[in-house]
Amino acid sequence: MSGQGMELKLQIWRQANAEDKGRFHIYHLSDVSPHMSFLEMLDVLNEQLITLGEEPVAFDHDCREGICGMCSLMINGQAHGPDKETTTCQLHMRRFSDGDTIVIEPWRAKAFPVIRDLVVDRGSFDRIMSKGGFVSVNTGNPADANTILVPKQDADRAMDAAACIGCGACVAACKNASALLFVSAKVSQLSLLPQGKPEKAQRVLNMVAQMDEEGFGSCTNTSECEAACPAGISVSNIARLNRDYMCAMLCSEEGM
Amino acid sequence: MVQVAEATLDGRIPDGPIEQKWDNRKSELKLVSPNNKRKYEVIVVGTGLAGASAAASLAELGYNVKAFCFQDSPRRAHSIAAQGGINAAKNYPNDGDSIWRLFYDTVKGGDYRAREANVYRLSQVSGSIIDQCVAQGVPFAREYGGLLANRTFGGAQVSRTFYARGQTGQQLLLGAYSALMRQVGSGKVKMYPRQEMVDLIKVDGVARGIVTRDLTNGKFETHTAHAVVLCTGGYGNVFYLSTNAKGCNVTAAWRCHKRGALFANPCYTQIHPTCIPVSGDYQSKLTLMSESLRNDGRVWVPKAEGDARRAADIPEGERDYYLERRYPAFGNMVPRDVASRAAKERCDAGFGVGATQQAVFLDFKHAIARDGEATIRAKYGNLFHMYHKITDEDPYQVPMRIYPAVHYTMGGLWVDYNLQSNVPGLFVLGEANFSDHGANRLGASALMQGLADGYFVIPYTVGDHMARHGQEKVSNDHPEVRASLEEAQGRVSKILGVAGFRSVDSIHRELGQIMWNKVGMSRTAGGLKSAAEDIQALREVFWNDVKVMGTGESFNQNLEHAGRVADFLEFAELFAIDALHREESCGGHFRDEHQTDDNEARRDDENFCYAAGWEFQGVGNEPVLHKEPLDFNEVPLTTRSYK
Ligand SMILES: Cc1cc2nc3c(=O)[nH]c(=O)nc-3n(C[C@H](O)[C@H](O)[C@H](O)COP(=O)(O)OP(=O)(O)OC[C@H]3O[C@@H](n4cnc5c(N)ncnc54)[C@H](O)[C@@H]3O)c2cc1C
Ligand code: FES
Numbered sequence: 085m086s087g088q089g090m091e092l093k094l095q096i097w098r099q100a101n102a103e104d105k106g107r108f109h110i111y112h113l114s115d116v117s118p119h120m121s122f123l124e125m126l127d128v129l130n131e132q133l134i135t136l137g138e139e140p141v142a143f144d145h146d147c148r149e150g151i152c153g154m155c156s157l158m159i160n161g162q163a164h165g166p167d168k169e170t171t172t173c174q175l176h177m178r179r180f181s182d183g184d185t186i187v188i189e190p191w192r193a194k195a196f197p198v199i200r201d202l203v204v205d206r207g208s209f210d211r212i213m214s215k216g217g218f219v220s221v222n223t224g225n226p227a228d229a230n231t232i233l234v235p236k237q238d239a240d241r242a243m244d245a246a247a248c249i250g251c252g253a254c255v256a257a258c259k260n261a262s263a264l265l266f267v268s269a270k271v272s273q274l275s276l277l278p279q280g281k282p283e284k285a286q287r288v289l290n291m292v293a294q295m296d297e298e299g300f301g302s303c304t305n306t307s308e309c310e311a312a313c314p315a316g317i318s319v320s321n322i323a324r325l326n327r328d329y330m331c332a333m334l335c336s337e338e339g340m
Numbered sequence: 341m342v343q344v345a346e347a348t349l350d351g352r353i354p355d356g357p358i359e360q361k362w363d364n365r366k367s368e369l370k371l372v373s374p375n376n377k378r379k380y381e382v383i384v385v386g387t388g389l390a391g392a393s394a395a396a397s398l399a400e401l402g403y404n405v406k407a408f409c410f411q412d413s414p415r416r417a418h419s420i421a422a423q424g425g426i427n428a429a430k431n432y433p434n435d436g437d438s439i440w441r442l443f444y445d446t447v448k449g450g451d452y453r454a455r456e457a458n459v460y461r462l463s464q465v466s467g468s469i470i471d472q473c474v475a476q477g478v479p480f481a482r483e484y485g486g487l488l489a490n491r492t493f494g495g496a497q498v499s500r501t502f503y504a505r506g507q508t509g510q511q512l513l514l515g516a517y518s519a520l521m522r523q524v525g526s527g528k529v530k531m532y533p534r535q536e537m538v539d540l541i542k543v544d545g546v547a548r549g550i551v552t553r554d555l556t557n558g559k560f561e562t563h564t565a566h567a568v569v570l571c572t573g574g575y576g577n578v579f580y581l582s583t584n585a586k587g588c589n590v591t592a593a594w595r596c597h598k599r600g601a602l603f604a605n606p607c608y609t610q611i612h613p614t615c616i617p618v619s620g621d622y623q624s625k626l627t628l629m630s631e632s633l634r635n636d637g638r639v640w641v642p643k644a645e646g647d648a649r650r651a652a653d654i655p656e657g658e659r660d661y662y663l664e665r666r667y668p669a670f671g672n673m674v675p676r677d678v679a680s681r682a683a684k685e686r687c688d689a690g691f692g693v694g695a696t697q698q699a700v701f702l703d704f705k706h707a708i709a710r711d712g713e714a715t716i717r718a719k720y721g722n723l724f725h726m727y728h729k730i731t732d733e734d735p736y737q738v739p740m741r742i743y744p745a746v747h748y749t750m751g752g753l754w755v756d757y758n759l760q761s762n763v764p765g766l767f768v769l770g771e772a773n774f775s776d777h778g779a780n781r782l783g784a785s786a787l788m789q790g791l792a793d794g795y796f797v798i799p800y801t802v803g804d805h806m807a808r809h810g811q812e813k814v815s816n817d818h819p820e821v822r823a824s825l826e827e828a829q830g831r832v833s834k835i836l837g838v839a840g841f842r843s844v845d846s847i848h849r850e851l852g853q854i855m856w857n858k859v860g861m862s863r864t865a866g867g868l869k870s871a872a873e874d875i876q877a878l879r880e881v882f883w884n885d886v887k888v889m890g891t892g893e894s895f896n897q898n899l900e901h902a903g904r905v906a907d908f909l910e911f912a913e914l915f916a917i918d919a920l921h922r923e924e925s926c927g928g929h930f931r932d933e934h935q936t937d938d939n940e941a942r943r944d945d946e947n948f949c950y951a952a953g954w955e956f957q958g959v960g961n962e963p964v965l966h967k968e969p970l971d972f973n974e975v976p977l978t979t980r981s982y983k
């Protein structure tokens with residue numbers, strides 16, 4: 085499809101490592117097919133850079149199906165770009181036009197330090213999870229699965245929350261770099277299910293404490309997180325977390 | 341001629357009737373007392389379903405675990421992408437399922453090339469997996485009454501598949517990941533993300549550790565332990581284009597192979613029938629459309645060759661629902677290998693659809709008319725959305741176009757019944773081993789196997805190895821540890837030293853072309869021989885002409901990829917050798933020379949009813965074949981039929 089593709093001007097954040105200050109570089113890319121995915125467009129750029137003897141642009145990705153949560157680009161100031169409920173890897177170039185300038189940056193948050201170029205360290209999410217994002221059950225012989233009845237509606241709502249892919253777009257989109265949507269998704273999933281009830285209070289307190297310790301900002305209810313979330317996680321989960329948190333502070337010993 | 345080892349391989353299958361084998365083995369296994377467990381260290385490489393479940397379960401028992409993955413978090417392992425579901429012989433729908441039937445279906449689906457005893461154990465523990473996952477809070481789909489829901493998958497006539505929308509793998513992995521993170525929180529597991537295992541450390545013939553490279557800064561480290569549990573997934577990316585995540589690789593398994601672990605049945609590859617077709621030469625991966633879609637979608641092509649009309653303009657009478665026509669008993673639900681070959685047959689014969697004519701239709705028109713769009717949306721919404729995103733076509737309005745793509749690898753490191761490789765102390769779990777799916781895997785069985793291995797098998801069998809080998813530690817200064825480290829470092833320097841003109845990606849793509857064209861869905865002796873030559877030549881190109889940017893001391897994805905491609909280039913040759921030596925067709929291995937008059941696979945049970953374990957003899961040298969004869973005492977060998 086030579087000659088029929090788009091011409092693009094790419095303004096990409098380059099940063100050698102965590103210590104480097106970093107800067108934008110401008111690249112011109114031509115003949116971009118509208119059928120390419122955004123990451124395939126970057127693959128093409130990288131192949132050209134290698135030919136020119138320059139180091140390719142580093143960016144995280146793995147599944148390229150919108151489910152692993154690895155890809156993480158700020159595209160023209162929007163986490164994962166312009167499409168609703170769409171990860172960067174599922175964004176296609178047909179969404180852009182010939183002659184466009186596209187600004188590509190990493191997630192920006194204190195709790196997500198840059199490793200290189202567009203790659204950040206999201207280990208803080210794992211640390212939050214290790215403080216309570218689970219049901220304390222060992223491998224063994226739990227009761228038959230159907231002895232726990234879960235009303236379909238609760239199961240569906242738990243699934244809505246569990247769909248979080250842990251990409252961090254919510255943090256990147258929030259002006260305070262709050263991780264509350266991420267934390268609330270896990271807290272909600274487990275507090276909606278009977279299996280999660282026994283540890284409900286402790287879980288929310290511990291996870292929120294770790295979130296604060298990691299340096300995430302606080303939530304001021306702007307809902308930018310929900311708008312950016314590729315998995316459609318609703319801010320109603322934040323409301324549920326807040327209720328659980330208040331209740332835990334008031335009712336449980338841990339909160340005293 | 342292939343060099344064949346004299347002694348046969350012993351799978352160490354326990355004695356007794358099939359129903360009691362696993363219990364018998366458990367009672368024979370030595371135990372480590374609770375107080376002693378903390379004196380042992382276990383390394384788990386890979387934190388997908390197999391690795392995360394193993395690491396969590398071992399830590400719960402009291403072992404000290406170090407777990408490694410190359411992604412930035414264990415939650416991102418490729419298991420996350422599994423869509424359709426997980427099998428279990430619960431018989432909740434009361435439609436006649438049983439442990440026996442799941443066992444039977446899996447052995448038959450694997451075209452009689454799996455080890456019966458392993459498959460039986462898999463079926464036996466399948467129910468406990470669902471119990472475990474539900475206890476963890478995995479939000480499986482439910483009926484209005486609050487009970488778990490089931491659906492049907494290919495190769496089965498009962499509904500035994502549990503699912504969480506089209507994101508079953510995600511939810512199961514997040515369950516295992518949460519169990520793992522709980523142990524990380526408690527300090528029993530130390531998690532090492534963004535680390536690549538680049539070698540196995542053996543001391544006195546026993547696996548005692550691994551060499552890793554920190555992908556963020558290139559630093560090498562050695563980690564020693566009392567056992568190494570490898571859960572590093574499949575090698576489908578040897579084809580470049582596959583449904584696997586971009587990082588999936590053969591590196592860890594291949595490095596173990598080069599240290600003496602046998603590689604079994606590398607040629608058994610699953611080509612999945614329902615994937616989005618290739619659209620351009622920039623394409624970086626292929627996307628699966630879950631097999632569960634075949635429950636409601638009907639596969640067809642036009643009856644007239646070269647018919648280029650839009651689907652909507654082709655009247656019902658001019659459509660060929662070829663799966664329903666050829667296989668009336670199973671229809672659209674035939675196993676994957678059968679469905680893939682049937683699609684290729686139609687396209688090769690000139691009946692393919694779409695711009696490239698390398699596609700068939702998967703049509704939901706009837707299902708939508710029958711059940712309504714809302715029902716279809718509830719079942720498959722995320723898949724339809726994904727299809728729409730990628731192709732810019734709305735599958736609620738026009739049929740999907742699908743074509744087969746490389747999806748899963750049944751081959752892997754050889755393991756015995758205890759999941760231990762022939763290298764003592766090296767255990768292999770999940771897609772990385774070869775044991776349970778024979779020559780073809782049934783849908784929804786990989787998730788089941790990964791979790792069975794990790795939750796319910798390894799916690800028993802690792803202990804036995806520890807109890808027999810004692811608590812002695814290996815120091816990082818041990819000469820064999822140093823030697824492995826230096827070798828691994830040397831390999832990186834060598835790659836960086838080539839400084840040629842070809843990009844890593846272009847070489848990987850070329851390898852993929854060779855594999856797809858000559859070692860793909862239909863294979864011939866001539867094609868396989870020429871593939872082996874092409875691969876050798878391409879390996880030369882790599883080592884003389886590859887161009888890797890950057891240094892070894894920084895975050896360098898180009899170098900990461902180069903290391904993986906270097907291993908694929910060695911491994912691919914073994915793949916072709918295995919396919920060439922197996923003069924029969926079975927499951928995903930289809931040799932054009934060996935087919936029946938109606939184009940079905942023709943097995944040769946007399947000569948090939950064995951698992952082929954290959955022993956490394958040096959790059960480019962003929963490997964030695966070790967045969968593990970397979971006995972079918974429970975499910976008598978018969979020709980598979982889905983008609
Ligand atoms: C798109 C898709 C859909 C699927 N759907 C289904 C389904 O519906 N049902 C079903 O049963 N099966 C399905 N499968 C198959 C199934 O998902 C996989 O076979 C299974 O999840 C593999 O699990 P695993 O734990 O063995 O490996 P993986 O999940 O692949 O995990 C591998 C782990 O090893 C690590 N690793 C790899 N190499 C190294 C290295 N060198 N150093 C350090 N770490 C390393 C990775 O970081 C990762 O943590 C699907 C597969 C695909 C591709
Ligand atoms: S690469 Fe996995 S979500 Fe984008």
